[in-house]
Amino acid sequence: MIEVIACAALEAALNRLLSLEPQLDAELHTSKHKVLCVELRDWQQSIALTYTGKQFMLFNQYTDPADCKISANVDTLMQLSNPSILTHLIRQDKLDLDGDLQLAQSYSNAFSNLDINWAEHLSRYLGDAPAQQIANCFQNAKVHRVSVSKTLQNTLSQLCQDELKVTIHPLELEQFKMHTRHVKNHTAQLEQRIHSLLNR
Amino acid sequence: MKESPQDTADFGYKTVDREEKASMVADVFHSVAAKYDIMNDLMSFGIHRLWKRQAIACSGVRKGHKVLDLAGGTGDLTAKFSQLVTDSGQVILGDINDSMLKVGREKLRDLGLVGNIEYVQMNAEALPFPDNSFDVITIAFGLRNVTDKNAALRSMYRVLKPGGRLLVLEFSKTDNEALSKLYDFYSFNLLPSMGKVIANDSESYRYLAESIRMHPDQETLKGMMDEAGFEQTTYQNMTGGIVALHRGFKY
Known part of the structure:
Protein backbone atom coordinates (compact mmCIF):
# COMPACT_ATOMS: atom_id res chain seq x y z
CA MET A 1 0.00 0.00 0.00
CA ILE A 2 2.98 2.31 0.60
CA GLU A 3 3.86 2.04 -3.11
CA VAL A 4 0.32 3.10 -4.04
CA ILE A 5 0.53 6.11 -1.69
CA ALA A 6 3.94 7.09 -3.11
CA CYS A 7 2.60 6.73 -6.64
CA ALA A 8 -0.46 8.87 -5.83
CA ALA A 9 1.78 11.54 -4.26
CA LEU A 10 4.06 11.54 -7.31
CA GLU A 11 1.06 11.84 -9.62
CA ALA A 12 -0.21 14.81 -7.62
CA ALA A 13 3.24 16.42 -7.81
CA LEU A 14 3.40 15.93 -11.59
CA ASN A 15 -0.03 17.44 -12.04
CA ARG A 16 1.00 20.38 -9.85
CA LEU A 17 4.02 20.79 -12.10
CA LEU A 18 1.72 20.80 -15.12
CA SER A 19 -0.30 23.67 -13.64
CA LEU A 20 2.90 25.60 -12.86
CA GLU A 21 4.44 25.07 -16.30
CA PRO A 22 1.75 25.01 -19.05
CA GLN A 23 4.53 24.60 -21.65
CA LEU A 24 4.67 20.92 -20.60
CA ASP A 25 1.37 20.36 -22.40
CA ALA A 26 2.82 21.58 -25.70
CA GLU A 27 6.00 19.54 -25.20
CA LEU A 28 4.03 16.35 -24.56
CA HIS A 29 1.40 16.94 -27.23
CA THR A 30 2.65 14.07 -29.42
CA SER A 31 2.89 11.73 -26.43
CA LYS A 32 -0.75 12.01 -25.39
CA HIS A 33 -2.39 8.73 -24.37
CA LYS A 34 0.81 6.77 -24.91
CA VAL A 35 2.02 4.64 -22.03
CA LEU A 36 5.59 4.99 -20.84
CA CYS A 37 6.48 2.19 -18.45
CA VAL A 38 9.52 2.61 -16.23
CA GLU A 39 10.91 -0.45 -14.50
CA LEU A 40 13.08 0.45 -11.52
CA ARG A 41 15.45 -2.53 -11.32
CA ASP A 42 16.83 -1.83 -7.84
CA TRP A 43 13.40 -1.14 -6.35
CA GLN A 44 11.67 -3.94 -8.31
CA GLN A 45 8.82 -1.64 -9.27
CA SER A 46 7.09 -0.95 -12.59
CA ILE A 47 5.48 2.45 -12.96
CA ALA A 48 3.38 3.49 -15.95
CA LEU A 49 3.02 7.12 -16.92
CA THR A 50 0.32 8.43 -19.25
CA TYR A 51 -0.46 11.99 -20.21
CA THR A 52 -4.13 12.41 -21.11
CA GLY A 53 -3.91 16.00 -22.31
CA LYS A 54 -5.50 17.20 -19.07
CA GLN A 55 -3.47 15.41 -16.45
CA PHE A 56 -0.78 12.84 -15.76
CA MET A 57 -1.82 9.41 -14.62
CA LEU A 58 0.66 7.24 -12.83
CA PHE A 59 0.15 3.59 -11.97
CA ASN A 60 2.40 1.22 -10.08
CA GLN A 61 2.71 -2.58 -10.47
CA TYR A 62 1.93 -2.11 -14.14
CA THR A 63 2.04 -5.37 -16.07
CA ASP A 64 0.23 -4.52 -19.30
CA PRO A 65 1.96 -3.71 -22.62
CA ALA A 66 3.34 -0.17 -22.90
CA ASP A 67 4.27 1.96 -25.93
CA CYS A 68 7.74 2.34 -24.48
CA LYS A 69 9.34 0.41 -21.66
CA ILE A 70 12.50 1.57 -19.91
CA SER A 71 14.33 -0.64 -17.47
CA ALA A 72 17.17 0.82 -15.39
CA ASN A 73 18.43 1.56 -11.90
CA VAL A 74 17.26 4.75 -10.20
CA ASP A 75 20.66 6.48 -10.46
CA THR A 76 20.74 5.78 -14.22
CA LEU A 77 17.28 7.28 -14.62
CA MET A 78 18.48 10.43 -12.85
CA GLN A 79 21.01 10.90 -15.68
CA LEU A 80 18.20 10.94 -18.23
CA SER A 81 17.67 14.65 -17.57
CA ASN A 82 20.25 14.95 -20.35
CA PRO A 83 18.43 13.34 -23.35
CA SER A 84 21.61 13.16 -25.44
CA ILE A 85 23.08 10.40 -23.26
CA LEU A 86 20.13 8.04 -23.78
CA THR A 87 21.82 6.04 -26.55
CA HIS A 88 25.13 6.12 -24.63
CA LEU A 89 23.43 4.49 -21.59
CA ILE A 90 21.81 1.86 -23.82
CA ARG A 91 25.22 0.96 -25.31
CA GLN A 92 26.65 0.63 -21.80
CA ASP A 93 23.84 -1.83 -20.91
CA LYS A 94 22.81 0.44 -18.07
CA LEU A 95 19.42 0.95 -19.64
CA ASP A 96 17.06 -1.27 -21.61
CA LEU A 97 14.59 0.41 -23.89
CA ASP A 98 11.83 -1.46 -25.65
CA GLY A 99 9.35 0.29 -27.95
CA ASP A 100 8.98 3.88 -29.09
CA LEU A 101 12.29 5.66 -28.45
CA GLN A 102 10.73 9.03 -29.32
CA LEU A 103 8.25 8.69 -26.46
CA ALA A 104 11.09 8.35 -23.95
CA GLN A 105 12.94 11.25 -25.57
CA SER A 106 9.89 13.52 -25.56
CA TYR A 107 9.37 12.94 -21.81
CA SER A 108 13.08 13.42 -21.17
CA ASN A 109 13.09 16.66 -23.21
CA ALA A 110 9.90 17.97 -21.63
CA PHE A 111 11.17 17.55 -18.07
CA SER A 112 14.71 18.76 -18.78
CA ASN A 113 13.33 21.92 -20.44
CA LEU A 114 11.22 22.76 -17.40
CA ASP A 115 11.56 26.42 -16.59
CA ILE A 116 8.93 27.42 -14.07
CA ILE A 168 46.40 10.42 -7.43
CA HIS A 169 46.02 13.06 -10.11
CA PRO A 170 43.94 12.05 -13.16
CA LEU A 171 47.07 12.44 -15.32
CA GLU A 172 48.94 9.98 -13.10
CA LEU A 173 46.03 7.57 -13.42
CA GLU A 174 46.12 7.92 -17.19
CA GLN A 175 49.87 7.26 -17.17
CA PHE A 176 49.37 4.22 -14.95
CA LYS A 177 46.69 2.89 -17.33
CA MET A 178 49.06 3.40 -20.28
CA HIS A 179 51.83 1.47 -18.51
CA THR A 180 49.43 -1.32 -17.65
CA ARG A 181 48.35 -1.54 -21.30
CA HIS A 182 52.04 -1.77 -22.34
CA VAL A 183 52.69 -4.54 -19.81
CA LYS A 184 49.56 -6.36 -21.03
CA ASN A 185 50.73 -6.14 -24.64
CA HIS A 186 54.22 -7.35 -23.73
CA THR A 187 52.76 -10.26 -21.77
CA ALA A 188 50.56 -11.21 -24.73
CA GLN A 189 53.57 -11.09 -27.06
CA LEU A 190 55.65 -13.18 -24.65
CA GLU A 191 52.84 -15.71 -24.29
CA GLN A 192 52.61 -16.00 -28.06
CA ARG A 193 56.37 -16.55 -28.37
CA ILE A 194 56.32 -19.26 -25.66
CA HIS A 195 53.46 -20.98 -27.47
CA SER A 196 55.33 -20.92 -30.79
CA LEU A 197 58.52 -22.27 -29.11
CA LEU A 198 56.57 -25.07 -27.42
CA ASN A 199 54.86 -26.03 -30.70
CA ARG A 200 58.21 -26.45 -32.56
CA MET B 1 -45.51 -22.68 3.17
CA LYS B 2 -41.80 -22.70 3.97
CA GLU B 3 -39.57 -20.68 1.61
CA SER B 4 -36.78 -22.55 -0.19
CA PRO B 5 -33.23 -21.07 -0.20
CA GLN B 6 -33.71 -20.22 -3.91
CA ASP B 7 -36.54 -17.84 -2.99
CA THR B 8 -34.55 -15.91 -0.39
CA ALA B 9 -31.47 -13.71 -0.34
CA ASP B 10 -29.32 -12.08 2.32
CA PHE B 11 -29.93 -8.47 3.13
CA GLY B 12 -27.19 -7.85 5.64
CA TYR B 13 -27.84 -10.36 8.42
CA LYS B 14 -31.53 -10.61 7.51
CA THR B 15 -32.97 -13.12 5.08
CA VAL B 16 -35.51 -11.57 2.75
CA ASP B 17 -37.53 -12.54 -0.31
CA ARG B 18 -35.34 -12.64 -3.40
CA GLU B 19 -37.61 -10.14 -5.20
CA GLU B 20 -37.52 -7.76 -2.27
CA LYS B 21 -33.73 -7.49 -1.99
CA ALA B 22 -33.20 -5.30 -5.05
CA SER B 23 -35.75 -2.72 -3.88
CA MET B 24 -34.38 -2.80 -0.30
CA VAL B 25 -30.83 -2.19 -1.60
CA ALA B 26 -32.22 0.53 -3.85
CA ASP B 27 -33.79 2.23 -0.80
CA VAL B 28 -30.41 2.16 0.97
CA PHE B 29 -28.68 3.89 -1.94
CA HIS B 30 -31.53 6.37 -2.55
CA SER B 31 -31.04 7.35 1.04
CA VAL B 32 -27.24 7.78 0.93
CA ALA B 33 -26.73 9.01 -2.68
CA ALA B 34 -26.42 12.71 -1.85
CA LYS B 35 -23.76 12.16 0.83
CA TYR B 36 -22.15 9.08 -0.77
CA ASP B 37 -18.78 10.61 -1.68
CA ILE B 38 -18.23 12.46 1.58
CA MET B 39 -19.23 9.37 3.57
CA ASN B 40 -16.82 7.22 1.51
CA ASP B 41 -13.97 9.58 2.32
CA LEU B 42 -14.85 9.72 6.00
CA MET B 43 -15.55 6.03 6.48
CA SER B 44 -12.41 4.84 4.74
CA PHE B 45 -10.24 7.80 5.79
CA GLY B 46 -9.74 8.43 2.07
CA ILE B 47 -8.21 4.99 1.51
CA HIS B 48 -10.98 4.07 -0.97
CA ARG B 49 -9.20 6.35 -3.45
CA LEU B 50 -6.06 4.17 -3.21
CA TRP B 51 -8.08 0.97 -3.64
CA LYS B 52 -9.70 2.45 -6.75
CA ARG B 53 -6.32 3.62 -8.09
CA GLN B 54 -5.08 0.06 -7.86
CA ALA B 55 -8.15 -1.21 -9.71
CA ILE B 56 -7.54 1.30 -12.52
CA ALA B 57 -3.84 0.34 -12.67
CA CYS B 58 -4.80 -3.32 -13.08
CA SER B 59 -7.50 -2.61 -15.67
CA GLY B 60 -5.13 -2.07 -18.60
CA VAL B 61 -7.63 0.42 -20.06
CA ARG B 62 -6.21 2.10 -23.18
CA LYS B 63 -7.21 4.53 -25.88
CA GLY B 64 -10.19 3.24 -27.87
CA HIS B 65 -11.36 0.71 -25.27
CA LYS B 66 -15.00 0.18 -24.42
CA VAL B 67 -15.44 -0.02 -20.66
CA LEU B 68 -18.41 -0.91 -18.49
CA ASP B 69 -18.22 0.53 -14.97
CA LEU B 70 -20.90 -1.49 -13.22
CA ALA B 71 -22.43 -0.25 -9.98
CA GLY B 72 -20.40 2.82 -10.90
CA GLY B 73 -22.27 5.00 -8.43
CA THR B 74 -20.85 8.47 -8.36
CA GLY B 75 -18.36 7.73 -11.14
CA ASP B 76 -14.94 7.69 -9.46
CA LEU B 77 -13.63 5.00 -11.82
CA THR B 78 -15.54 6.36 -14.83
CA ALA B 79 -13.84 9.76 -14.42
CA LYS B 80 -10.40 8.16 -14.91
CA PHE B 81 -11.51 5.69 -17.58
CA SER B 82 -13.12 8.48 -19.60
CA GLN B 83 -9.74 10.22 -19.91
CA LEU B 84 -7.87 7.01 -20.68
CA VAL B 85 -10.16 5.75 -23.48
CA THR B 86 -10.40 9.21 -25.16
CA ASP B 87 -13.08 10.09 -27.69
CA SER B 88 -12.31 6.99 -29.73
CA GLY B 89 -13.45 4.82 -26.81
CA GLN B 90 -16.49 4.73 -24.60
CA VAL B 91 -17.31 4.30 -20.93
CA ILE B 92 -20.71 3.16 -19.77
CA LEU B 93 -21.53 3.99 -16.21
CA GLY B 94 -24.15 1.50 -15.11
CA ASP B 95 -26.03 1.38 -11.84
CA ILE B 96 -29.30 -0.11 -10.74
CA ASN B 97 -30.08 2.98 -8.73
CA ASP B 98 -31.19 6.13 -10.54
CA SER B 99 -30.36 8.42 -7.58
CA MET B 100 -26.74 7.29 -7.70
CA LEU B 101 -26.65 7.70 -11.49
CA LYS B 102 -27.99 11.25 -11.20
CA VAL B 103 -25.32 12.17 -8.64
CA GLY B 104 -22.65 10.54 -10.82
CA ARG B 105 -23.79 12.30 -14.00
CA GLU B 106 -23.87 15.69 -12.28
CA LYS B 107 -20.41 15.17 -10.78
CA LEU B 108 -18.80 14.04 -14.05
CA ARG B 109 -20.39 16.87 -16.05
CA ASP B 110 -19.10 19.35 -13.47
CA LEU B 111 -15.64 17.88 -14.09
CA GLY B 112 -16.08 18.56 -17.82
CA LEU B 113 -16.17 14.87 -18.65
CA VAL B 114 -18.71 14.56 -21.45
CA GLY B 115 -18.79 13.02 -24.89
CA ASN B 116 -17.57 9.50 -24.25
CA ILE B 117 -19.66 8.58 -21.19
CA GLU B 118 -23.11 7.03 -21.25
CA TYR B 119 -25.30 6.53 -18.22
CA VAL B 120 -27.44 3.42 -18.14
CA GLN B 121 -29.69 2.18 -15.38
CA MET B 122 -29.28 -1.57 -15.40
CA ASN B 123 -29.39 -4.75 -13.38
CA ALA B 124 -26.03 -6.53 -13.28
CA GLU B 125 -27.79 -9.90 -13.39
CA ALA B 126 -29.18 -9.21 -16.89
CA LEU B 127 -26.92 -6.75 -18.67
CA PRO B 128 -28.70 -5.10 -21.60
CA PHE B 129 -25.80 -5.44 -24.09
CA PRO B 130 -24.97 -7.84 -26.91
CA ASP B 131 -22.40 -10.60 -26.37
CA ASN B 132 -18.71 -9.64 -26.59
CA SER B 133 -19.25 -5.87 -26.23
CA PHE B 134 -16.65 -4.67 -23.71
CA ASP B 135 -12.87 -4.70 -23.37
CA VAL B 136 -12.99 -4.16 -19.61
CA ILE B 137 -15.73 -4.47 -16.99
CA THR B 138 -15.29 -3.19 -13.46
CA ILE B 139 -17.57 -3.51 -10.48
CA ALA B 140 -16.31 -1.66 -7.43
CA PHE B 141 -18.08 -2.16 -4.11
CA GLY B 142 -21.21 -3.30 -5.91
CA LEU B 143 -21.18 -7.08 -6.23
CA ARG B 144 -22.13 -7.70 -2.60
CA ASN B 145 -25.40 -5.81 -3.17
CA VAL B 146 -26.40 -7.97 -6.14
CA THR B 147 -29.08 -10.55 -5.33
CA ASP B 148 -27.78 -13.34 -7.57
CA LYS B 149 -24.01 -12.90 -7.78
CA ASN B 150 -23.48 -15.97 -9.93
CA ALA B 151 -25.99 -14.74 -12.51
CA ALA B 152 -24.29 -11.33 -12.51
CA LEU B 153 -20.85 -12.88 -13.09
CA ARG B 154 -22.23 -15.00 -15.94
CA SER B 155 -23.85 -11.92 -17.46
CA MET B 156 -20.55 -10.00 -17.23
CA TYR B 157 -18.74 -12.91 -18.87
CA ARG B 158 -21.24 -12.89 -21.72
CA VAL B 159 -20.83 -9.19 -22.58
CA LEU B 160 -17.04 -9.21 -22.22
CA LYS B 161 -15.01 -9.47 -25.44
CA PRO B 162 -12.60 -12.40 -25.80
CA GLY B 163 -9.31 -11.11 -24.35
CA GLY B 164 -11.23 -8.75 -22.09
CA ARG B 165 -11.02 -8.67 -18.33
CA LEU B 166 -13.28 -8.29 -15.33
CA LEU B 167 -12.17 -6.50 -12.18
CA VAL B 168 -14.11 -6.94 -8.97
CA LEU B 169 -13.14 -4.56 -6.19
CA GLU B 170 -14.98 -5.53 -3.04
CA PHE B 171 -14.75 -5.73 0.72
CA SER B 172 -13.43 -9.09 1.79
CA LYS B 173 -12.07 -11.00 4.77
CA THR B 174 -8.95 -10.13 6.71
CA ASP B 175 -6.94 -12.99 8.20
CA ASN B 176 -5.29 -10.74 10.76
CA GLU B 177 -7.11 -11.34 14.05
CA ALA B 178 -6.23 -8.02 15.67
CA LEU B 179 -7.19 -6.06 12.56
CA SER B 180 -10.39 -8.09 12.27
CA LYS B 181 -11.46 -7.18 15.83
CA LEU B 182 -10.64 -3.53 15.32
CA TYR B 183 -12.47 -3.56 12.00
CA ASP B 184 -15.57 -5.21 13.57
CA PHE B 185 -15.65 -2.65 16.36
CA TYR B 186 -15.33 0.17 13.86
CA SER B 187 -17.95 -1.28 11.47
CA PHE B 188 -20.66 -2.05 14.02
CA ASN B 189 -20.15 0.75 16.52
CA LEU B 190 -18.62 3.78 14.84
CA LEU B 191 -19.88 3.43 11.26
CA PRO B 192 -23.64 3.58 12.01
CA SER B 193 -23.04 6.56 14.32
CA MET B 194 -21.12 8.37 11.58
CA GLY B 195 -23.98 7.59 9.18
CA LYS B 196 -26.46 8.98 11.70
CA VAL B 197 -24.55 12.23 12.17
CA ILE B 198 -23.57 12.93 8.57
CA ALA B 199 -26.21 11.31 6.38
CA ASN B 200 -28.94 11.11 9.06
CA ASP B 201 -29.21 7.40 8.32
CA SER B 202 -27.67 4.82 10.62
CA GLU B 203 -29.59 1.81 9.23
CA SER B 204 -28.03 2.07 5.75
CA TYR B 205 -24.57 2.02 7.27
CA ARG B 206 -25.49 -0.89 9.53
CA TYR B 207 -26.54 -2.70 6.35
CA LEU B 208 -23.16 -1.80 4.80
CA ALA B 209 -21.30 -3.46 7.70
CA GLU B 210 -23.55 -6.52 7.68
CA SER B 211 -23.45 -6.96 3.90
CA ILE B 212 -19.64 -6.93 4.01
CA ARG B 213 -19.66 -9.79 6.52
CA MET B 214 -22.11 -11.79 4.37
CA HIS B 215 -20.09 -11.33 1.18
CA PRO B 216 -18.06 -14.35 -0.02
CA ASP B 217 -14.40 -14.39 1.01
CA GLN B 218 -11.50 -14.13 -1.46
CA GLU B 219 -11.26 -17.82 -2.37
CA THR B 220 -15.04 -18.29 -2.66
CA LEU B 221 -15.39 -15.32 -5.00
CA LYS B 222 -12.44 -16.57 -7.05
CA GLY B 223 -14.22 -19.93 -7.34
CA MET B 224 -17.44 -18.19 -8.40
CA MET B 225 -15.56 -16.30 -11.13
CA ASP B 226 -13.96 -19.54 -12.34
CA GLU B 227 -17.40 -21.16 -12.40
CA ALA B 228 -18.79 -18.29 -14.48
CA GLY B 229 -16.13 -19.04 -17.11
CA PHE B 230 -13.35 -16.59 -16.27
CA GLU B 231 -9.76 -17.76 -16.71
CA GLN B 232 -6.48 -16.84 -15.03
CA THR B 233 -8.50 -15.59 -12.06
CA THR B 234 -6.37 -14.01 -9.39
CA TYR B 235 -6.92 -11.70 -6.45
CA GLN B 236 -4.86 -9.14 -4.62
CA ASN B 237 -5.54 -8.28 -0.97
CA MET B 238 -5.38 -4.65 0.04
CA THR B 239 -5.23 -3.13 3.54
CA GLY B 240 -4.74 -6.51 5.14
CA GLY B 241 -7.56 -8.16 3.17
CA ILE B 242 -10.25 -5.66 4.18
CA VAL B 243 -10.61 -5.16 0.45
CA ALA B 244 -9.67 -7.55 -2.36
CA LEU B 245 -9.28 -6.92 -6.06
CA HIS B 246 -10.23 -9.95 -8.15
CA ARG B 247 -9.23 -10.12 -11.78
CA GLY B 248 -10.37 -12.63 -14.40
CA PHE B 249 -10.02 -12.89 -18.18
CA LYS B 250 -12.28 -14.17 -20.93
CA TYR B 251 -10.52 -15.99 -23.74
Missing part, protein backbone atom coordinates in the same frame (compact mmCIF):
# COMPACT_ATOMS: atom_id res chain seq x y z
CA ASN A 117 8.32 31.13 -13.82
CA TRP A 118 8.24 31.27 -10.03
CA ALA A 119 8.02 35.07 -9.98
CA GLU A 120 4.77 34.97 -11.92
CA HIS A 121 3.23 32.29 -9.69
CA LEU A 122 4.34 33.99 -6.47
CA SER A 123 3.14 37.41 -7.66
CA ARG A 124 -0.48 36.28 -7.20
CA TYR A 125 0.11 36.01 -3.47
CA LEU A 126 2.85 38.58 -2.80
CA GLY A 127 2.54 41.18 -5.53
CA ASP A 128 4.92 41.74 -8.47
CA ALA A 129 7.92 43.43 -6.81
CA PRO A 130 8.37 41.12 -3.77
CA ALA A 131 7.79 38.04 -5.96
CA GLN A 132 10.48 39.18 -8.42
CA GLN A 133 12.81 39.96 -5.51
CA ILE A 134 12.36 36.49 -4.02
CA ALA A 135 12.79 34.81 -7.42
CA ASN A 136 16.03 36.77 -7.97
CA CYS A 137 17.27 35.81 -4.50
CA PHE A 138 16.64 32.12 -5.25
CA GLN A 139 18.34 32.46 -8.65
CA ASN A 140 21.40 34.12 -7.08
CA ALA A 141 21.48 31.53 -4.31
CA LYS A 142 21.41 28.78 -6.94
CA VAL A 143 24.33 30.31 -8.86
CA HIS A 144 26.23 30.84 -5.59
CA ARG A 145 25.58 27.23 -4.53
CA VAL A 146 26.96 25.90 -7.83
CA SER A 147 30.03 28.11 -7.54
CA VAL A 148 30.68 27.17 -3.87
CA SER A 149 30.20 23.50 -4.67
CA LYS A 150 32.71 23.71 -7.54
CA THR A 151 35.27 25.51 -5.35
CA LEU A 152 34.81 22.98 -2.55
CA GLN A 153 35.24 20.11 -4.98
CA ASN A 154 38.45 21.59 -6.39
CA THR A 155 39.86 22.29 -2.92
CA LEU A 156 39.05 18.79 -1.74
CA SER A 157 40.64 17.24 -4.83
CA GLN A 158 43.82 19.26 -4.38
CA LEU A 159 43.94 18.42 -0.66
CA CYS A 160 43.60 14.69 -1.34
CA GLN A 161 46.09 14.70 -4.26
CA ASP A 162 48.79 17.16 -3.24
CA GLU A 163 48.71 17.48 0.54
CA LEU A 164 47.39 14.22 1.98
CA LYS A 165 48.55 12.08 -0.98
CA VAL A 166 45.60 9.74 -0.56
CA THR A 167 44.55 9.93 -4.21
